Amino acid sequence: MTEESEWVAPEGSWASSAARRRNMQAIRSRDTKPEKLIRRLVHAKGLRYRVAARPVPNLRRTADMVFRPAKVAVFVDGCYWHGCPEHYVPPKTNSGYWSEKVLRNVARDRDTDQRLADEGWLVLRFWEHEPSDVCASRIADVVLERRAR
Structure with missing residues (x-):
């Protein structure tokens, strides 16, 4: 080199x-530390799910965790790549490109949320900095509630 x-x-x-x-x-892009920790906690609560799967086959988007029967899609968003209002810091180098990339990611996230909602799915989004145990509890509560319907 x-x-x-x-x-x-x-x-x-x-x-x-x-x-x-x-x-x-x-x-x-997958299997990040926050994702793996949340998955482990959700699994410990007795819930099973698909990892990095398409909730809707004809939509070229993958969720971090998919609970198909309950129609719940979970995304654990990275603060930088998804423009966290608390932690996103614009890059100093090549800022135009990266800032536009993050804006496109945010727009795609909103589009994904809408498309999944139109198909009857509930989308849960968490920031990577959120406490994993709180995220796992919320996921379990929502999935169990939707399964009970």
Whole structure:
């Protein structure tokens, strides 16, 4: 690998440096620590679910947890990627691109919520910084309530 000062981004890449590119490639899109902790707590409550599944087959969006019979889709959103009002900090490098990306993510999230609601699904969204035990309890309460109907 060449020195950092000689680094050239691959065609189509928005990475501002080799280090930034490595960092961005290491970010997980599923099985994040908050997701895994919430899943473990929900599983301990006796609930079973699909992981990283499409709630609706013809909608190309995956939820972090899917409870098909209860029609509940759970998303654990990362503060940076989904524009958390408390924790999102615009990037200093390549800010135009990344800020637009986050805005597109937020718009897609709202679109997903609406499309799933139109299909009779309940969407639960949690921020990665929310206490996992509180999230797991809310999920269990909602799923059990919907199953009882």
